Structures are given as C-alpha cells and as structure tokens.
Amino acid sequence: MKVGVDIGGTFTDLCAVDGTGIVAVGKVLTTHDEPARAVEAGLAALFADAGIAARDVEQVVHGTTLVTNALIERKGSRTALLATAGFRDVLEMRREHRYELYDLAIELPEPLVPRHLRFDVPERILADGSVHIGLDEEYVARLGRELAARGIGAVAICFLHAFTNPAHERRAAEVLAEVAPGLRVALSSEVVPEIREFERASTTVANVYVQDLTERYLRDLEHRLRRLGVGGAPHIMLSNGGLATVDTAARYPIRILESGPAGGAIAAASLGPADLLAFDMGGTTAKLCLIADGAPLVTHQFEVDRKYRLLPGSGLPVQVPVIDMIEIGVGGGxxxxxxxxxxxxxxxxxxxxxxxxxxxxxxxxxxxxxxxxxxxxxxxxxxxxxxxxxxxxxxxxxxxxxxxxxxxxxxxxxxxxxHTSVNEDMANAARVHAVERGQDPAKLPMYTFGGAGPVHGAGVARALGAPSIVAPPAAGVLSAAGFLTAPLAFDFVRSARAAVRDLSWEQVDALFAEMEAEGTALLAKSGVDDVTHRRIAEMRYSGQGYEIRVPVHGGSWPDTLIDEFTATYRALYRRSGPEVGVEVLNWRVVSSGPVPDVTLRLASTEPAGNARKGSRKAYFPTADGFVDTDVFDRYRLESGDRVDGPAIVEERESTVVVPPGACCVVRGDAGLEVTV
Known part of the structure; x- marks a missing residue:
C-alpha cells in the first residue's frame, strides 16, 4: 500500500494505491497554521473509512506549498548574504529590466535580505577559476561572530564565479562553522552551481531562508506519521517530477517549491497519449502544463511572488529544475x-x-x-x-x-x-503557453483534474478549440495520486561555457561522469541500486542571451550534438538560426531510480448499473438558461457507457460538467472523455 498526500492552498488531498489501483481517496481543508495537522487528520480518516491498517503502508509521498507560501509571506529565517566585494547589491539591482516599460509605478518584490544584512567580502576569483584576491578569513570570522550575536539564523554565500571554483565559498563556510556553529549556511556552488550572478544569488538566499522552517515541518510530519503507525520515512516530491528523501529535501528546500503541481503533470503524462495539455484547477490556482513525447516539459527558470499581472520579471527568480507550467491565480476560492x-x-x-x-x-x-x-x-x-x-x-x-x-x-x-471569465482567462493562458513552446493547443486533448478542473474543463476546451477533455480516475486528487508514479531522482549541473567545436568528447564525458557518480551516491543512500542517467546540454547560438535544452548522446562528436541542437531549435521556433557558431553554457545530468509500477485506476467495489442519480436544474445559456440536467454517479458507470449533454457526472472530490452538444464516454481506464 502506498499513499500520496498533496497540501494545497485550500484542500489537502490524499490517495491510497495498492496493486489493484486506487483504493481510497480523501480531501480535507488545509490547516495553514500547522499543515502537518491536516495531513495527520486526513490520513487517520482515510485509514478508518477504507479499513487500511497504518502498518500496511509501505510508502508515503508528499508534496506541499509550504516553501512557496513562506517566500510569498516572508516567513523564513533572518538571513544575511556574503558576496564578493562590490556585488552585495545584486539582489536589488536585479537585471535592471522593466517588465512593464511604461509603468512609472513599477513594483518589484523586496529582496529576502535587507541591505544592512548584505556584506562585501574581500575576495575575488576570476572567470577561469584562478584566484585574483585571496579570501579574507579574519573578516569572515568577525562577521560570523557579529551575525550570531545579532540573532541572524541563516547565511547565504554567493561569491563571483564560485560555480567554476568553489574554494572560497567552502572555506568561508568552514570559518563560519568554527565561530558560529548555530548558523545555517548555504553555498551557491552547492545549491545552484550555474552561471548568472543574480539568479544564483537569489536562489541561494531563498534556499537558506526557508531551510529551518522546512526542516521543522518535515520532522513534524515524520513524527505524526510514526504516531499514526506508518513505518518508514516519507519521500518528498520535487518540482522537477522526481522524489527525494526528507534529508535531501531539508537540505535543498528550494527544490520542492512546486512539488504539488508537479504530481498532477506526471500523473497526466502516465495516463494520457504522448502529447496533451494538462489542466489542474484547485481551490486557489489553476495550472497548465504541456506533455510532449510522454513527459512534462522542464524548465530551470521560475519566479515566485510575481507582483504585476503575473508578468515574467516581476517576481523573485529561482533557478532550479521545475516542471514547465503556467500558473494562473484562479481557482474555486x-x-x-x-x-x-x-x-x-x-x-x-x-x-x-x-x-x-x-x-x-x-x-x-x-x-x-x-x-x-x-x-x-x-x-x-x-x-x-x-x-x-x-x-x-x-x-x-x-x-x-x-x-x-x-x-x-x-x-x-x-x-x-x-464562470466564463475564468474559462477564458485559462484558455488564453494555455494558448500563449502552448504556442511559445511550438505546440498548437487546438490539436491537443486536455486532461483536466483538481477539485474544480472537471467543472470548467469543457468550457476551457471550447474556448481553446481543443477537441476533447479527459477527467482521469480520481481527478479531484490526481496530484496526490501522481506522486506515487514518480521515481527517486535528482538533477545536477555544471557551468562550463565553450564553443562546441572547441570541445572534445573526453572532456565532456569526464564532466558527465563526475555528476553521474554524485547522483549514484545520493540515490544509493535511499537504497536505490538501479540508477539511470540522462544527459542534457544547454546550448545557444553564439551571441544569444538564453539557451535551450538539448539531449546528449554519444556518436560522432561534435556533429551529433550540433544536429540535435538544430533539430530542437527548429521544433521550438519553426526555423533555423543564423549562420554562426554554437556554444554550450551548462551540462546537466538527471539521475533517476526505477519508475514505480503503479496503476492509476479506480478499484471500486460499488456495483455497476443504475448510474443515473436523478436530475437538477443547471444553467446553460445555449439552452436558454436553466434546464433539467441528468446527474450520474461516476462510480457506477462502466467502460463504454455514454452520457449526452447536458449532464453532470459526480464523484466525491470533483464534478464533470457535460454541456449541451457534448457527449461523455467512459474509457477503458475509467477516465471520462468529453468530446466538446
């Protein structure tokens, strides 16, 4: 028996799965003051209602909005930043980019570290990794004692070019540990060893800012699970669709920033065709994600706490791998x-x-x-x-x-x-999101889930021009169910900018081998012996400002890599780039354990037949207002059953609305497909 738990802004969702499929689901109101309390209460009720013995639960996988909320609400630790002399204000200077060019009252989120807690440290490492100015260890020691005396709980260290040579960051951390052992310290060379100073500093600060809060929460969760009688430590959903242990999540809490929405995306990928649009609408937000070639798209550029119409550039940047989705501030609440x-x-x-x-x-x-x-x-x-x-x-x-x-x-x-305003907002966002990634949303089926998703799914699909929607089994808690389909996994990155023609395969292979060894060791601590590695290069035409992700295989080097880049670029932008050289900025490895063998199918014991529960008045303007609408019990519908609109299909955690002119067919996997 495995259990998934997803804490959302309004509800905490629960799902229990065994070898036959989904055996129990639950939904309770989130307790924001103490999130683990809702988890404990929800699991206790789920176990009692379904007759599940806590000792039979082999694994609990958990996703949460705790990190996102702490950053938005500024509820983390008092944090200081140690930067290379002359660079302490990078958090406030950002990239000097105006996300709304003509708005004179432009608003940006306040840095997590105020200026009086940002310090210039005498040291300097050059771009090639050589030491230009040595680290002033006495200055760091004095600063550490002063910070501890002033009650500062966390320190982020982000030195220039530390992703190339982390020696100064590591030594500064050692000095702080000697003079102020109570300080939590995060190094940019460990949290996000990548080029781009502002994003690296912002991510490192955010990680240590929420570290204490996250660790206390995760330890509380472990305690409550033990009190229920659940054996073993929980696994935590990462924003990239993989799983991590509690210890790893506590060390890198920024990696669980979008853990909840990730579950729904990977569940849709496991249930649907190779290409689809996943639409998750809960109580607070709606999320849309493209599934391409059977997997959610992943990005390494994400923003928290956007201040203006959810525009890019108006939030706190976080440079970690997250499933590429657009989030809209519309939900049931x-x-x-x-x-x-x-x-x-x-x-x-x-x-x-x-x-x-x-x-x-x-x-x-x-x-x-x-x-x-x-x-x-x-x-x-x-x-x-x-x-x-x-x-x-x-x-x-x-x-x-x-x-x-x-x-x-x-x-x-x-x-x-x-109702229609929400549908149009989501359709417009989905259209832009898909087109920017080289997809036509009108050709993609839409998988809709979350408590409110199936209610609005048909309306969004019609506004978008999509051919159909599918409400998967247990649609109301699909994110929690999706957690159980994810493998243990972690991403690693190294920045090593170079022209592709100047590289040798031996150099690249050595870099990948280093990251793969790190991934194998990390997963081995969780008991995973069968580890696979996926290699990725982030590439661009020379002179471009941003890069795209390209799979790396062996073969004839470097022509194979350049061909992969050209094909990926053309798929995204429908054209080839300029006749210039190609360069690599970052190398990445995704290390993963085996994908769990989980069936996301309702294992219902309710007898089939007599699915019609009755009727009630429902409002459809195309039918001139309120009309008698048949209501069906989803748990009594059988594979192949057809329901013509207007109709409503109810389950415990969500409701599927079938508008006039549409028809709903029960698929073989118990999903409801509505042709709009």
Missing part, C-alpha cells in the same frame, strides 16, 4: 469583484480554506468561483466532498447577488459571467 473600470475580474486573491467561499459557511462573504458554480447548479450542495461538507446555497446567492447588483444583471447571469 478565487474572489470576483468589479474593478475601477466597472469590469468583472476574478482573482488572483483567494478565500482559501479560511474562511473559504461564502457557501462553505465558515465566515466567508466574498463571491468566489465555487459560489458561482453552485448558483449555476453544477455542484450539489448536499454532495460536496461526497457529503462530507454541506454547501450553503443561500449564502452563495447572496454573495453573487452583490456582483449582479453592480452589473445590473440577474444573479444567474453574474454567476455565468464569473
């Missing part, structure tokens, strides 16, 4: 309002789980997407979370009514406006 221009807008702020949407009856009064969906008849107030929570329809109507009054329309029309 997203708040609707009328802006200064009299227009309806939704999100990005959310009612979350505390107090939640108005219909939750927990003190919330703001109109949200969930309130709108309830007013439209898409949700059953008596069957939310399988009847575990009763929704207050009157409170939802009252909240949406305030929007309707300002717009001069009916409550139903206001609710429909909120």
């Amino acid at each position: 997203s708040i609707a309002r009328i802006d200064a221009l009299g227009l309806l807008t939704v999100g990005p702020d959310s009612a979350g789980s505390e107090p939640g949407p108005a219909c939750y009856g927990r003190g919330g009064t703001e109109p949200t997407v969930t309130d709108a969906d309830l007013v439209l008849g898409y949700l059953d107030p008596a069957y939310f979370l399988g009847g575990g929570m009763t929704l207050d329809a009157a409170a939802a109507r009252a909240a949406i009514g305030r929007i309707a009054e300002k717009l001069g329309v009916s409550v139903e029309e206001a609710a429909w406006g909120i």
Whole structure:
C-alpha cells in the first residue's frame, strides 16, 4: 500500500494505491497554521473509512506549498548574504529590466535580505577559476561572530564565479562553522552551481531562508506519521517530477517549491497519449502544463511572488529544475469583484480554506468561483466532498447577488459571467503557453483534474478549440495520486561555457561522469541500486542571451550534438538560426531510480448499473438558461457507457460538467472523455 498526500492552498488531498489501483481517496481543508495537522487528520480518516491498517503502508509521498507560501509571506529565517566585494547589491539591482516599460509605478518584490544584512567580502576569483584576491578569513570570522550575536539564523554565500571554483565559498563556510556553529549556511556552488550572478544569488538566499522552517515541518510530519503507525520515512516530491528523501529535501528546500503541481503533470503524462495539455484547477490556482513525447516539459527558470499581472520579471527568480507550467491565480476560492473600470475580474486573491467561499459557511462573504458554480447548479450542495461538507446555497446567492447588483444583471447571469471569465482567462493562458513552446493547443486533448478542473474543463476546451477533455480516475486528487508514479531522482549541473567545436568528447564525458557518480551516491543512500542517467546540454547560438535544452548522446562528436541542437531549435521556433557558431553554457545530468509500477485506476467495489442519480436544474445559456440536467454517479458507470449533454457526472472530490452538444464516454481506464 502506498499513499500520496498533496497540501494545497485550500484542500489537502490524499490517495491510497495498492496493486489493484486506487483504493481510497480523501480531501480535507488545509490547516495553514500547522499543515502537518491536516495531513495527520486526513490520513487517520482515510485509514478508518477504507479499513487500511497504518502498518500496511509501505510508502508515503508528499508534496506541499509550504516553501512557496513562506517566500510569498516572508516567513523564513533572518538571513544575511556574503558576496564578493562590490556585488552585495545584486539582489536589488536585479537585471535592471522593466517588465512593464511604461509603468512609472513599477513594483518589484523586496529582496529576502535587507541591505544592512548584505556584506562585501574581500575576495575575488576570476572567470577561469584562478584566484585574483585571496579570501579574507579574519573578516569572515568577525562577521560570523557579529551575525550570531545579532540573532541572524541563516547565511547565504554567493561569491563571483564560485560555480567554476568553489574554494572560497567552502572555506568561508568552514570559518563560519568554527565561530558560529548555530548558523545555517548555504553555498551557491552547492545549491545552484550555474552561471548568472543574480539568479544564483537569489536562489541561494531563498534556499537558506526557508531551510529551518522546512526542516521543522518535515520532522513534524515524520513524527505524526510514526504516531499514526506508518513505518518508514516519507519521500518528498520535487518540482522537477522526481522524489527525494526528507534529508535531501531539508537540505535543498528550494527544490520542492512546486512539488504539488508537479504530481498532477506526471500523473497526466502516465495516463494520457504522448502529447496533451494538462489542466489542474484547485481551490486557489489553476495550472497548465504541456506533455510532449510522454513527459512534462522542464524548465530551470521560475519566479515566485510575481507582483504585476503575473508578468515574467516581476517576481523573485529561482533557478532550479521545475516542471514547465503556467500558473494562473484562479481557482474555486478565487474572489470576483468589479474593478475601477466597472469590469468583472476574478482573482488572483483567494478565500482559501479560511474562511473559504461564502457557501462553505465558515465566515466567508466574498463571491468566489465555487459560489458561482453552485448558483449555476453544477455542484450539489448536499454532495460536496461526497457529503462530507454541506454547501450553503443561500449564502452563495447572496454573495453573487452583490456582483449582479453592480452589473445590473440577474444573479444567474453574474454567476455565468464569473464562470466564463475564468474559462477564458485559462484558455488564453494555455494558448500563449502552448504556442511559445511550438505546440498548437487546438490539436491537443486536455486532461483536466483538481477539485474544480472537471467543472470548467469543457468550457476551457471550447474556448481553446481543443477537441476533447479527459477527467482521469480520481481527478479531484490526481496530484496526490501522481506522486506515487514518480521515481527517486535528482538533477545536477555544471557551468562550463565553450564553443562546441572547441570541445572534445573526453572532456565532456569526464564532466558527465563526475555528476553521474554524485547522483549514484545520493540515490544509493535511499537504497536505490538501479540508477539511470540522462544527459542534457544547454546550448545557444553564439551571441544569444538564453539557451535551450538539448539531449546528449554519444556518436560522432561534435556533429551529433550540433544536429540535435538544430533539430530542437527548429521544433521550438519553426526555423533555423543564423549562420554562426554554437556554444554550450551548462551540462546537466538527471539521475533517476526505477519508475514505480503503479496503476492509476479506480478499484471500486460499488456495483455497476443504475448510474443515473436523478436530475437538477443547471444553467446553460445555449439552452436558454436553466434546464433539467441528468446527474450520474461516476462510480457506477462502466467502460463504454455514454452520457449526452447536458449532464453532470459526480464523484466525491470533483464534478464533470457535460454541456449541451457534448457527449461523455467512459474509457477503458475509467477516465471520462468529453468530446466538446
């Protein structure tokens, strides 16, 4: 028995899987003040309801938004930065790029380290790794004693060109350990040994800033699991779709920044065709991710806490491997309002789980997407979370009514406006995301999941021009289920900029071998003997500012690598580049253990047949408003069953809306495919 646990902004999702498939799922409200408390309570309820003995659980895989929230809310440790003399202000100078050129009131996130805690350290290593100015160890020692005396809990060390020669960073850490052993210290040469000073400093600071908080949380989680009777330490989902031990996650917490959304992407990849669009809509945000050739795309450029319309360049950059997805501030709890221009807008702020949407009856009064969906008849107030929570329809109507009054329309029309506004926002974001990566979203099936995803899936697909949507088994908790399909894995990187024609295969192979040995050793500590390595080069035309990821194979060197680069470039941009040389900036290795043999299929014991539960009024403007809509029990539908719209298919954690003119067919894997 294996269990996946995903802590989201509104709900904590749980999923138990054995050799037959998905045997139990659960969803409880997230406890933001103490996230592990919801995990413990949710698991206890899941075990009791499904008759699972805690001692039979072999593995718990966990994903969390803890790191993201700590960075956004500035709830980490008091942190100092040690930089090469003359470079302490790199965090504030950034790249001097204006993400909104003509906005005179442009806003950027405050650095995690204030200026009075950023220090110029006398030392200098040149680009080739040679020492120009030796490290002033006495200065570092004095500084360490002073920081400890002032109650500073963490120190990030980011020296110029440390990715080429880390000697000064390592020696500075040794000095700090001698004079102030209580300080947490992070080295850029360990956290992110890559070129680009600002991103390297920002990532190293963010890592040590949340390290204490993350480690305390993970140790609390381990304690609570032991108290439940679950044996063995949990594994933690990484942002790149791999798994790590608690010790590794505690050392590199920045690697679990996007651990929750990663689970849904890899689950969709394991269930669907080679190419698809994964759409995850929960209570706080919606995420869209392209699956290409059976795997999610991965990027190494990510931003936290974007300040302006979610525009790139307006947040804190974090240079770690993450599944390449676009995140939109619209979810079931997203708040609707009328802006200064009299227009309806939704999100990005959310009612979350505390107090939640108005219909939750927990003190919330703001109109949200969930309130709108309830007013439209898409949700059953008596069957939310399988009847575990009763929704207050009157409170939802009252909240949406305030929007309707300002717009001069009916409550139903206001609710429909909120619903379609969300759909259009997500479709527009998906279109841009796909086109920028060389894909046509109108040709891709869309896998939709999360608690709110199947409700909005058909509407998003129609706005996008996609041919169909698929709501996989256990769609409401698919991210938690997806954790169980991921192998133990970790990424390694070395920056070594050079023209491809100037390199020899012996040089490159030695660099890869070093990283592969590191990966083998790290995974061996987790008991993994069967380790595979994937080699990647980050390449660009000489003179370009950014690079693309290219797979590295053997063969005729260097022509093979240049051919791979040309093919990858053409696939992305539909053209070849200029007639100039090609260079490599970074070399990467992804070390992975075996992929778990897990079946993401509902192992339901409920008898088939009599799937129709009844009917209720649901709102569809194309059918002139409210119409009688058949409601079906997903657990009683059989493979091959067809449901014509308008219809609603309910399960405990999510609801699939089949609009008029669409049809829903139950696939062989128990997924619901809606042709829109």
